Amino acid sequence: MLTAGLALALTLARAQTPAQAQTPPQVQTPAARRDTPNTDETVAVQRGTRLMVNNFAGEVIIRTWNKDQVHVVARHQPRMKVGIHNSGAIVGITAASMSGASGSVDYEITAPAWMPIRTEGTYNFVTVEGSQAEVFANTVRGDVTIKGGTGSITAKSVEGEVQVDGARGKLTVSSVNHGILITNTSGEIAADSVNGAITMTAIDATSVDASTVNGTITYEGRIADNGHYSLETHNGDLLLGLPENVNATFTIRTYRGSFSTDFPLQGVGQNELQRGRRVTTTLGTGSAEVSLETFGGAIRLRRGTAPTPRRRGGS
Amino acid sequence: MAEVARAAKGDVRAFEALYRAHLPRVHSLVRRMTAGRDADELTQDVFVRVWQKLGTFRGDSSFGTWLHRLAVNVVIERFRTDQARRARMHDGEEIFNTIAGPALTRDIRLDFEAALEKLPDGAREIFVLHDVEGYKHHEIATLLEISPGTSKAQLHRARMMLRKHLK
């Protein structure tokens, strides 16, 4: 039944005329919709079950509790019908249009904290709060906000901000056009953007891999002994605020950018940093590996708080 | 690790990233084991061997650990071609006297590393493997084809020599 439901939703989505496809449905937050919910159902679940929400357009808010139940509240136009399918392995939530073009559905879902969560959609604004399990959220247009999460956490948007707070585990985040904000997070981080900035504060990670084309990358947090950190951008700046007693080997490369620091680092003057030449310098025992690369931006390394980003046009 | 998977499929850029990430530790191991002799060339040997054997990495240990073991094997294979190798395990006490006294520099670590470089070959290899790299005596015994007893004795000798260079 899950397969049929998903197939129905996808078929209806594809069956839209080109004119309809060019106009996204009106997305209203639950606050804007004061009418009674159209769907209010609770299903019992067993440990090991995963939650999958496939929503073409709308808002998906997922909170957690300590009951072994999934409570689904949905608000939508009358022509939309929400289906909840519990196969034992997966609780799948989808919506289909009974007639005409697909509309938006706004969900408020409460799931067990242990339940792995996956949401996909096109015009979707996603919030997941309080999860103690894996979280996967992928949307095209819409913000993704994840608070909590343990293990594998993935948050992707093309045109939308991605925010992750309080996650513990392996984090993969991507926003093409907007910014990424990661706070109070530990584990391993992989963050990617084209034009958006990547800002990481209060981080306790053993591995960070952050990359943009034009966005500024800001990192404020611990540098773990034997950790690996790679910050790379084309024309964006790299701004780091590190603890006083950091033990790291810095490898710095820039083609026509600049470097400044208030740490006692040797050998990183403009004479050394020419045309992409690799410069290596060490603080403390040098146990962590920190790689900083920018084609034309500025690399600024400060004790404590990271420098504030420069005002740039368009980024 | 995704980079390892890509490198194992022939992605040279992914392999270069692995090379850059692990180079300091590998070069340090090679340099200390060989007292700086041919360290650069041997380091290159290590990474060529890693490239050749990437497809055999099973993920049952961390990549760093696997790579490091390969590095140790490459260095020891080079030693095996050294016919005077066995003799290195039996250097006399007179070697103690050839080590220069501590230099008056502010960076104590250089003193220690310089002293490490001047240790007799066998004692140095075992000290690096045991105290720097964390190998156990039975592992060292297998790697260097010596008895665990010799490994312990050489380790103690190395430590006793190096303690003079902490002062």
Added chain:
Amino acid sequence: MTDTWNDRLSEYLDDELTPGERAALEAHLATCRDCTETLEELRAVVARAGALPARGPDADLWPGVAERIENAPAVIPFLTRSRRRFSFTLPQLVAAGLALMVVSGGGVWVLNHGGDATSGPPVAAQAVAGQGGAAAPETNIVPASFVDPRYDEAIADLQQTLQDGRAQLDPQTVRILEANLDAIDKAIDQSREALAKDPANLYLHNHLADARQRKLALLRRAVEMVNKG
């Protein structure tokens, strides 16, 4: 004459004595200041050894490694010949102006490691023919020889797929994708300009390759969005 327990101090430090030996040594330490001091010195040596920093070489060893591995393709066990892939170093591909076109499913992905050089022979095609004497009709790697305009043509294939399906996406999304592809193109152009003045610069080669991979990744993501409808 050295103290007989002196020679066992390292074993004591490493917890390799039997309980009886350990007890006897500790009883000795209680009365022997020399051994106690030596033990502390040995402890300091071990601590210092454990804190030694890793330090890379003064010279850049990568070019030597790269040159050697280009003659030693990665060993990929258990793959049949029809699925074997070939790898080439960046300098070799740049010199030959090569790109590899991987055909899988309904999509066409291009992996490019170079392309700014003048045209050259299809080195990869020769490698395929020379492997074990058997033809590789089932290989899903189609080597091809490209110069810069042809690389752009391959990218244009992907962009055409996107263009054909752009009606599936709303105009705002299309604008966002195009703006970000432009941003990547600018990065590619800047890297190319710098490379033209500094053709042996390895950082620029890698940076250009990175920017191209990024363009492919974004195009791929866009085509996925089109396919999802």
